[in-house]
Every structure is written in C-alpha cells, then in structure tokens.
Amino acid sequence: MFKETTAEHSEKNIIAQYPKFLPLGDQVIVAQFEKEMGISINQKVLSFAQEVEVAKISGVTQIIPTFCTVAIRYNPLSIAYKALTEELEIIKSRLVFEQYKEHKPQNIIHIPVVYGGEYGPDIEYVAESTGLDMDEVIRLHTSKPYFIYMLGVIGSYPYLGDLDERLALKRRSSPRIKVEKGSIVIANRLTVLHPLASPSGWHVIGQTPMETFDPHQNPPSTLLAGNYIKFEAISAEEAEQWNDNKQREWIKKWNSLKSLNQD
Template sequence: MPEKLLKKTACTLSPLGDSAIVITFGNGMEYSVHKKIKLLKDLLEEEPFSGFIECVPAYTNLTVFYDPLVIYKDQNISNGNETISPFEVVRSILEMKLQDLKEDKKLIHRTVTIPVCYGNEYGPDLEYVARYNDLTTDEVIHIHSTGEYLAYMIGFAPGFPFLGGLSGNIATPRRSSPRMTIPAGAVGIAGMQTGVYPISTPGGWQLIGQTPTKLFLPNVNPPSLLQAGDIVKFHPITDQEYKEMILKEGVQ
C-alpha cells in the first residue's frame, strides 16, 4: 500500500501499520501547514466516519487512527469477489474530506497565559542563553515573555507543548549533555522552539524558568492544559508569587 499524492490540497497519504493513515502536508514548521492540519482535524472530529478513533497532529502531518474491524463490519467493502481493505476505505473517505477542505477558513485560536519565574534556581540556563546571544538576562526574559507562541503539537511527554514563534534573538541549541531529571513546570528553549516540561523527565532543553501552572491534568479530559493550535503567552512572576501560586495549588 504505497503512499498516495493528493494534488488539490497538496499532501500525501500513507499507511501506518494496519489501523492508521499519516497525511503529510509539508516538510517544515510553517503556519500554512499547521492550518491545513488543524482544519482537517476539526472536520474529522466534527464529522467522524464509522470506525474513526482519533487523529493526532504533528508539525507536518496528521495521523488518523481507525478500527479496521469496525470498517469491515460497517462499510460496504465487498465488490463481487474483490475485498477492499480498511486502509483503502479510510483513504477514500479522507480524500473526499480533503477535496472539500475550506483552506480559506480562518482559524480561531485559544490564548493561554502561563506565569513564569525566570532565572536563578528556576532557570539555571538563563545566563548561558544570554551569553550565547550576546544579551543580558533581562533582555532574554523580555524577549521571551513578550512573544506569542503557537502550539504546533503536544508530545514527547504527556502535555508537553512544542511551541513555534521563538525570536531568533534568543534561539539557543540544546544542551550537549541532557539532564537526567528536569522538574515539572520547567520552561526551556531548544533551537527555534520553546516549551514547558509538564512532568519530571530527562531532557536537553536550555532551562530559563519555571511555571507553577500544571500542564498535565490526568484527571481531566483532555488531560493536557494545552492543545495543538493554542496561542501561548508567558507572564513573568517573582519568586514570592511563584511560591504563593504553588501553595494555592496545594503542591508541596
């Protein structure tokens, strides 16, 4: 089952195992690509086909998961002695939806503001980021906290947002040696991206601050505070404000 190029909305459709299809719209982190992914994701969730499970957005593609047994049962996939595979059925459905995709439709983005305590023990790499870019730490904080960031995807760890839109003035490569443990809430920079670690995990991003806001919410549906397509803003707070917010949330 080779990948197939669909010309109307430039993309390719290819199988991922026997229960998913990957629709690839581009090669880089671009808003135009994100828009197509988001429009198709919203359309599939508003008008799911029989057997649809979920769709997961990434930088350049949307992966659509389906139940092949439901497809066999609910779709008319038999044509004489020829049996059409669930992949072919779902690919045909997706092709029709892609042909009808209204690419001129304006996306509506939810804006989420996240408080951050920058520097010191909360951001051990802030000074390095400043030196790397020939800036002061205050300048790094100002640039980072006045930007607007688009959540292109959620992944790596539960609730981890990969945020595009970082100013090239503070872009900094990942650490050469990743840390074995990074605390939940750590705000980091990696290349032209910024993000927030929702749980304690190893990682190699340059840490510039920390937020008291919980991004991974296991008892909530969906369990991630942020979703692909959200606009994220960062708001500087003091050490005292950080500690008060932690106490308010009941975190020790």
C-alpha cells in the same frame, strides 16, 4: 524486492500532492503535509484534523495533529486502509486551505514563569550565547503569545512557536536526564513547557508553578493545539507561595473561562 524511489513530483502537482496519506502500521494513517515547521502549515493540519473529526468516519478512533501531520487512528475491523484512504481523499478534495492570515490570537492562556536562578539554570548560557543580557532574554521570551503547534511526549507537553530568532540556539550537546516539572525550555525556534519531570536536551530558562496537566481531570490538559500561550514573568517569591488558591486567582485574572477546557 525494493524499487528505488525518485523525486516524481513536478512543481505543478504540489498543490494536490498534500496531504499525502501513508500508513503508520496497520491501525494509523498519517496525513503528511509539507515538511515545514510554521503556523501556515500547522493551520492546514488543524483544519484537516477538524474536517476529519466532523466527518465522523466509522472506525476512526482518534485524530492527532502534530507539526505537519495528522495521525488518524482507526480500527481495521470497521474500516480497511484502502476505504479509509478513499474517505480521506474525498475530504482532501473538498477542503480549500485558505491562505493563513496573521490573525489576532484567540484563546490565549497566560502562564506565570520564574526566569533564571535555580529555576532556569541555562539562562546565563543562553544570554552568553546570544549576546543578550538576561533581562533581554526574558523580555523576548515574554514578548508575544506563542502558538501551540502540538501536544506531545508523555503528558500534554505543548510545543510552542515561533521563538524570536535572536533566542534560537541548537539543543544542548548532552541532554539532561531530568528537568523539573514545570520547566520552560527552548531550542531552535521553539519553546516547550514540561508539565512533568522528564529528560530534555533543551535549554532550561525558567519554571512555572502552574499546573497545566492533571491526569485525573477530563480533559487532562487545559492546553490544546491551535490555542496560544503567553508567558508572564513572576518573582521566585510568588512561585514559592503558589497554591491552588493562587492558581484560581491567576486564572480569574488572566485566563477567561472560555479559553480553558474548551473542547
């Protein structure tokens, strides 16, 4: 019934090989790029997602970029799998993926974070395991803007990278059942903001009082894949006094309107 698959592709084919189009059930096609985590692959993912969006293929209902795939949801009543794959092949053949060049990040959203203490219970463990002191952990984590690879989980969780390799640690051996809303966590070369309380096996190093996700707004998140986030350390007092007003002032000071709600 099943044939053995083999490594069928020669080196020469690799350029044309990606993205590969694969079904994820009967209503999603996944455009699979090279299985690597990195900004250069993710830039291809985002350009491809953009092109599919622009093509306005009838029957396509949602285009969802992730680290190295684009998931394309469609209605099989409007377009069949084979026909959609053909449309996507045409887009693929037209698209020249430019070599990613390190460019100045556009649309940086600055996010205030209280590091350590009750807000970041794992920061001591992180410092110990990396051989850095706590201030150095904070300095490294706030040292540069992070690229938003994708939004995921349940409520616009941004997956951000790349974390300084000196901070790269494996996930916790026992995941926490709940980390607080606003938690900033790290594992390997990634860092994630939890807009909602949820389970996590990552290391909690801080927490933001800022609301980045509001299901009652359209769009629900101020964050979007392809934008950047930069974390700014604030004191526990500042966080405790945080309110709508403070958030407005912060946005006015740090985040230009252009960088918000742009869709």
